[in-house]
Amino acid sequence: MEIDFKHSPVMLNEVLSGLNINPDGIYIDCTLGGGGHSEKILEKLNPNGMLIGLDKDQDAIDFTTKKLSTYKNFKSFHTDFKNVDEVFDVLQIDKVDGVLIDLGVSSYQLDTASRGFSFRFSGPLDMRMDKSQNLTAYDVVNTYSYEQLVKIFFEYGEEEFSKSIAKNIVKQREISPIKTTLELSKIIEDVIPKKFVFNRGGADKKVFQAIRIEVNDELDKLYETIIYLAKKLKSGGRIAILTFHSLEDRIVKNAFKELCTDCICPPKTPICICGHKAIGKLVNKKPIIAGAQEQEQNSRSTCAKLRILERI
Ligand SMILES: C[S@@+](CC[C@H](N)C(=O)[O-])C[C@H]1O[C@@H](n2cnc3c(N)ncnc32)[C@H](O)[C@@H]1O
Incomplete structure (x- = not known):
């Protein structure tokens, strides 16, 4: 293609x-x-x-x-x-x-839904720049401990709601695995107080950035x-x-x-x-x-x- x-x-x-x-x-x-x-x-x-x-x-x-x-x-x-x-x-x-x-990331990577980089499109939780590597965003979201999630959201996303977001992820994945970008997006948005959503460039931006940095070991x-x-x-x-x-x-x-x-x-x-x-x-x-x-x-x-x- x-x-x-x-x-x-x-x-x-x-x-x-x-x-x-x-x-x-x-x-x-x-x-x-x-x-x-x-x-x-x-x-x-x-x-x-x-x-x-x-x-x-x-x-x-x-x-x-x-x-x-x-x-x-x-x-x-x-x-x-x-x-x-x-x-x-x-x-x-x-x-x-x-x-x-x-x-x-390039705009191509962000805008291609199947690559799973963006909270703007529904796609699989992937986010790998190199598709031959094993670790995906799905693995991070569904297998990392609460403490590991808090750490990456805080360190790589500078996310002030790291703990409540990680807590909600752990709660939701106990019910069923979190598979898509939009499912993750909803889990994040559900815990961020509405008055903070404005001016963040999208409530999910920091957490998506953090997961992307972790998946690709960017730093x-x-x-x-x-x-x-x-x-x-x-x-x-x-x-x-x-x-x-x-x-x-x-x-x-x-x-x-x-x-x-x-x-x-x-x-x-x-x-x-x-x-x-x-x-x-x-x-x-x-x-x-x-x-x-x-x-x-x-x-x-x-x-x-x-x-x-x-x-x-
Ligand atoms: C911002 S884009 C570059 C755009 C490019 N300058 C252009 O004008 O089209 C970043 C690119 O770097 C690649 N990339 C990011 N980190 C990398 C790394 N550690 N090693 C190799 N490529 C990397 C990404 O896959 C992506 O294609």
Whole structure:
């Protein structure tokens, strides 16, 4: 079946100018998605340059590999970007000129009901970016203990009603397993006081985000992967990272801080014993946000933050 992959690349111009593309350079798009950013990067490259695209979603790889098939200098890999070191090995590449990470889910994933990411459509509780993995949202909702559910809703969703939502899930699943996105949605909505529903971008948003992060292990090794990729940049090369919620952004901010700081000894250490040396500098002191027009046209861009680091 032909995939109808709809996704508008967020802050496209800001990402492209932030990467300061070298036409002969090697670039990695760690989150290929529908290839919106990748296509524009490829347009700026000479045949000598190369773009490597990774995605853990086979649908994204299939769609975008076909879409970009006229570019002979494009290679794609179905893998989690936490395994990007394997891609360096396979291609026998040592250093690259730029890296893009556009975190989270694509509009295609969110809007395809059968993928089970959204509380707006009825679908199976799935939420796997990589459909070959075992853990699904169904497993989280139906097998995690009350304490585990509270923890993920609180930590990954920053949900203030974590306990009452987890309690209602446990109560409902004792009657029968919770199978669909809309069943879960109702269980959440039933316990959130009406006066708090307004202004939350949908009562279910935080819990769905939390379950999605858990299912896809989204924060695991993100920090380490950013440090690894920054070390793989050539001098003057850049890494641009788009985040969509505070947990991701905090990890990027802290990783960039480590990369831009000479000494990372604990604050009260009298003399430096770590020997750490900065290898990067921030291109923008503050994260870049989408312009008013983009925010109006693409709701996904309203919470996006773009941070860019340059290798020194
Ligand atoms: C926001 S979309 C990227 C959209 C893309 N920049 C574009 O313009 O079309 C994020 C994509 O990254 C993928 N993804 C998220 N986390 C990943 C990870 N750890 N490893 C590989 N792919 C990941 C998702 O499957 C999704 O297709």
